[in-house]
Amino acid sequence: MGAPSFEPVSIMLTATLPLPTIDRPRRVLPPVRAARDTARCSACAMRHLCMPQGVGTDDMPKLEALICTARTIRRGEALYRSGDPFDSLYAVRSGSMKTSMAHRDGREQVTGLRIAGEPLGLDGISEGVHVCSAVALEDSSVCIVPYAELKRLCREIGSMQERLHKLLGEQIVRESAQMMVLGSLSADERVAAFLLDVSERNAQRGYSSNEFNLRMTREDMGSYLGMTLETVSRTLSRFQKRGLIDTQGKFIRIVDFEGLRKL
Amino acid sequence: MGAPSFEPVSIMLTATLPLPTIDRPRRVLPPVRAARDTARCSACAMRHLCMPQGVGTDDMPKLEALICTARTIRRGEALYRSGDPFDSLYAVRSGSMKTSMAHRDGREQVTGLRIAGEPLGLDGISEGVHVCSAVALEDSSVCIVPYAELKRLCREIGSMQERLHKLLGEQIVRESAQMMVLGSLSADERVAAFLLDVSERNAQRGYSSNEFNLRMTREDMGSYLGMTLETVSRTLSRFQKRGLIDTQGKFIRIVDFEGLRKL
DNA sequence: CGCCCGATTGATAACGCTCAAGGCAAGTGG
């Protein structure tokens, strides 16, 4: 999760966009600075990055009119918190974020990991208020897509509507899959499934599928996978001993994909 | 979950609709027969059941034009299965259903329970193919809402679009909450949370909140809650001994709401 | 009436949690 960054409209509206991959983040990446980048993300790469299900060139101007600013978030800072009013969707442009939900007694459950190119903020649509919090795992930047504008656009452009529905549907499927992970798999299987999932999503977004920096802490991973940080750590160590992966701290290289899948 | 049934459009489009409650299903309910009811569900109760965010009376004819048939499903039968092509959303009109997802090795995870008045089928939107299966827990009937028609309508009527988005967003939130249950809570807490959730949803749909028939088997509940059927059974027995609930088989009465919440 | 599926309950074992100590790496201040 490092180099390439994504343009807002293209992220939100394009299904998958394989980009050239540059990814060997052995050491810390240069943090993205800039306090707040309110520059308008104009059409930029969008024209090339193609709307999938055929937005005519007639609609391009409308697309470009989607007011869409960027924002940077420092590691550990929140893009939004549970309870914040909802008025925009986001797309991670660079870096990565985690989403989490809090039980009333304070326990926190990590509900998702978002790497560059993935949408964020859908949890606010139903109630007009964010139900989850989104926190940056590293210095990151996101594109802001005002929901009201997006809705209007969706009514004008069919393929845009289609795309938004897909986005929402994908989130539903992702979460169902995670329920299956949490409900049916053993600790080993959970960790393996998680690594393979991250790997695949990296590939989809044009990063390396077999090595990456996972900026979550062991505790975050544990929370996301329904286990303790110690068990995560032990499991990763065991995987390493078995020659399934190569890991030092947050850097992970998958050595034996088949081995992981067969768990 | 027994008596009242819902009209399709109203279900899909109305946020919550408190109906008069008649619910004391001590014994088996008369099964809904009729092989396949293709009668068109016309505007029926809809006019009364109010679109929330103001659909003008001008739009009523369009609403009524939403082609929308009903279908009955016998206990144990599937409304759709994982892999089936997706082309409609559904709303449970009477009865109840479970949704589930299968791991490649065959293990099945129950991902949801749907009682009368709740939507179904959202899992198919993202890929045009159902990812989950939906199986009737008792003889049930659903309303069929063709997705293509619905999409068209959403582009014409803003409040309809709003409603569909809310529906999708609610599903996302529901699933996030379930991830929290599976990831962070103990067995006791899971069962308690489940009972309270079902109770609340019953209340929202106009059923009794303190007693109901839960048509899932202990195994279904176990799968949904990430535990074995034995543990579910033991937990319910323990709750009963503690005076938290009253249970015999599928019938459940909640005696001490606060007690359950405080777990 | 008898069968069978589902529920209950018990005994035992295992997986993963808790508690605890130690290590490594990066950041900070003298």
Next chain:
DNA sequence: CCACTTGCCTTGAGCGTTATCAATCGGGCG
């Protein structure tokens, strides 16, 4: 530039919750 702090990771030992295996029970349906 080094000592100190801090946050995160790793590893170990013991225990507890929950899974597993098994027997029995009960009710609904044929």
